[in-house]
Amino acid sequence: MIAVSDHSPSGVAGLVGLYRRVIKLPEHVPFSLVQLAARVAVAHVFWQSAQSKLASWPVTLQLFANEYNLPFIDPSIAAPLATTAEITGSVLIFFGLFSRLAALMLLGVVSVIQIFVYPENWAEHLLWASLLLLVLTRGAGMFSLDYIAERNLSASAR
Numbered sequence: 001m002i003a004v005s006d007h008s009p010s011g012v013a014g015l016v017g018l019y020r021r022v023i024k025l026p027e028h029v030p031f032s033l034v035q036l037a038a039r040v041a042v043a044h045v046f047w048q049s050a051q052s053k054l055a056s057w058p059v060t061l062q063l064f065a066n067e068y069n070l071p072f073i074d075p076s077i078a079a080p081l082a083t084t085a086e087i088t089g090s091v092l093i094f095f096g097l098f099s100r101l102a103a104l105m106l107l108g109v110v111s112v113i114q115i116f117v118y119p120e121n122w123a124e125h126l127l128w129a130s131l132l133l134l135v136l137t138r139g140a141g142m143f144s145l146d147y148i149a150e151r152n153l154s155a156s157a158r
Helices: 009-023 032-053 057-067 077-097 099-117 119-138 147-158
Strands: none
Touching: 032 057, 032 077, 032 099, 032 119, 057 077, 077 099, 099 119
16 A cells, blocks of 8 residues: 655655656547547537527528628528538538538638627637537548548558
């Protein structure tokens, strides 16, 4: 049994070593699991948003016309565009198919929401953007259709 009250140099060094080992444990989590978690989380946000738009399309059109106040685009065009982007982006991100393109598209959606619709919700938008930037810059990871496609394409190119 290790004596915790031992203040000798070897006792302190042992505790420091143990602390270092414990603190580095998360580094052993595969990065692909982090990528998967990011994809599932952000896909869920946009899927739910699209589903709420579809659940009451007349209300959605009213929101786009009266509350969202998007410049340069008619609400009757903006509503289906936003809904289509959310559905398409969330499905592609979830399955990890064309993930970087989907992340870029959804980053556009987040940017529009942040700039024109709800600028006061910047912290929430920053969270979504962070997850999307992870996918955009690092890809979908090995638990994705992108990874499978890349492996198959690489194998067939040989």
